[in-house]
Amino acid sequence: MTNNQVAALLGISALLAAGQTLFKVAALKLKGAGEASADMLALALIPSFWLALVLYGLGTLLWIYILQTVPLSRAYPFMALAFVMVPLLAVAFFAERLNLTYIIGALLIVAGVVVTARA
Template sequence: MTVLQIVWTLACVFIIASGQLLFKKAGIEIQLAGTWGSFRALLMVFFALVIYGVATLLWINLLRYVALNRAYSFMALCFVIVPIASHFAFGEAITRGYAIGTLLIICGLIVASRFG
């Protein structure tokens, strides 16, 4: 993969991760309002779906140039980014097991992208 393709792939990962955070925020809004009919909740869901749509279009375009097996391993970074971001955005805990798992994911991504 070229540097541009890696940047493009990482952009897709970060866009998907931001969509996940918006889905969490929508869930919080639904819980607070006690209904799916909450304007704020529906707004969060709408923006999360738009973000997912944009990410999907970028992903499809990326796959025109990059093998799926090369690009897809980067999606594992969502398992790293989302919980860390949710820690800062929503106060969710990061456990020792999560930290170890995160290191293993990063090591696996390095091996897969370097030697795969």
């Protein structure tokens, strides 16, 4: 894989992670909106929800672009990096805590992506 392909794959993971973070922002705002029946209407009025969808859309377009030149079996392991990025963003933006077990697992995921990228 070229450096540009790796950068695009990292960018896709980052877009997905940012989208998940924005979905959490929307969920927190929705939680304060009231009744469950009004949830869908209230969700449509939350800007972070729409921004998350845009980021997911951009990530999808970039994914399709990168799959034109990178085999799926080589590209897909990079999606696992979102499992590392999202909790780190949760710590930064929502004051969530991570334990040692998570840190070990995240390091194993990163190591796995590095190994598969070099295969």
